[in-house]
Amino acid sequence: MSIIAVFNQKGGVGKTTTALNLLAAIGQRKQRPLGIDLDPQCHLSHIFGVQPKAADESVYSFFVRQRPLDEVAQVTASGVILCPAHLELAKLDTLLGKGVNVVTRLRQALRAPGATPGPVVIDCCPLLNVLSLNAIFAADLLLVPVSADFLSLQGAEQVERALNALEPVFKQRLPRRYVLTRYDMRRRMSGAVVERMAQILRPDEICVTRIRENVKLAESPSVGLDIFRHAPGSRGARDYAELYEELLGAGLLQ
Ligand code: ADP
Numbered sequence: 628m629s630i631i632a633v634f635n636q637k638g639g640v641g642k643t644t645t646a647l648n649l650l651a652a653i654g655q656r657k658q659r660p661l662g663i664d665l666d667p668q669c670h671l672s673h674i675f676g677v678q679p680k681a682a683d684e685s686v687y688s689f690f691v692r693q694r695p696l697d698e699v700a701q702v703t704a705s706g707v708i709l710c711p712a713h714l715e716l717a718k719l720d721t722l723l724g725k726g727v728n729v730v731t732r733l734r735q736a737l738r739a740p741g742a743t744p745g746p747v748v749i750d751c752c753p754l755l756n757v758l759s760l761n762a763i764f765a766a767d768l769l770l771v772p773v774s775a776d777f778l779s780l781q782g783a784e785q786v787e788r789a790l791n792a793l794e795p796v797f798k799q800r801l802p803r804r805y806v807l808t809r810y811d812m813r814r815r816m817s818g819a820v821v822e823r824m825a826q827i828l829r830p831d832e833i834c835v836t837r838i839r840e841n842v843k844l845a846e847s848p849s850v851g852l853d854i855f856r857h858a859p860g861s862r863g864a865r866d867y868a869e870l871y872e873e874l875l876g877a878g879l880l881q
Pocket residue numbers: 637638639640641642643644645670808809810838839840841842844845846848
């Protein structure tokens with residue numbers, strides 16, 4: 628069972644889109660995946676139509692009062708199991724701090740014997756806070772979307788620095804893959820981003836699959852659907868299916 632954290636300290640790079648469609652791709656071919664929304668903005672929960680009114684019905688209660696994850700998990704219409712977020716998650720840093728026991732809480736829960744049968748995909752918020760640290764500590768793989776624009780490259784460099792700073796704690800290089808999103812070959816900027824990524828990142832840590840700019844991908848959250856249900860014949864569906872196959876083929880998705 629793989630635990631994948633979709634992480635980037637930059638917002639708007641395609642984290643939620645990637646988490647949503649990776650969950651959907653896994654759900655179509657494998658046992659039920661578990662999605663965990665760790666963004667107080669609750670975008671992923673919103674797309675899945677799961678919006679708990681009380682913080683206690685979200686992952687907030689897992690962190691604050693150690694409520695088991697399966698008590699807040701919900702089976703969504705598409706069959707994905709989701710632990711939803713809540714706005715109150717924004718208060719966790721103040722409430723909990725960043726002690727070792729706190730940042731390893733998710734890891735302990737997800738890695739407990741019999742915790743969850745399927746792969747786990749965690750949608751992170753654009754900050755290196757207690758929530759993201761929990762995701763990083765729990766993950767077998769960090770999947771880092773980088774959108775094809777200049778500021779996003781700075782985000783990727785920031786991610787490298789943050790992960791490298793954490794490495795002494797892990798005593799190993801954290802497994803990671805960068806995936807280019809919103810790629811448009813007609814735009815010169817996209818080509819420049821590809822070149823620069825190859826300079827600043829390790830080539831074997833950049834996904835071969837590129838997620839192209841696709842209007843269907845932008846549209847699908849507004850109708851509460853993943854790309855395979857919204858537009859199965861679209862480029863977006865093809866690209867996310869390819870990303871799934873690439874991760875599977877590399878042994879990063881079990
Ligand atoms: P993040 O979670 O990193 O903030 P999102 O996944 O919410 O980013 O994406 C930001 C915006 O870009 C959203 O409106 C989303 O629909 C859109 N988007 C993401 N990927 C693509 C893509 N490949 N093509 C077109 N629009 C995209």
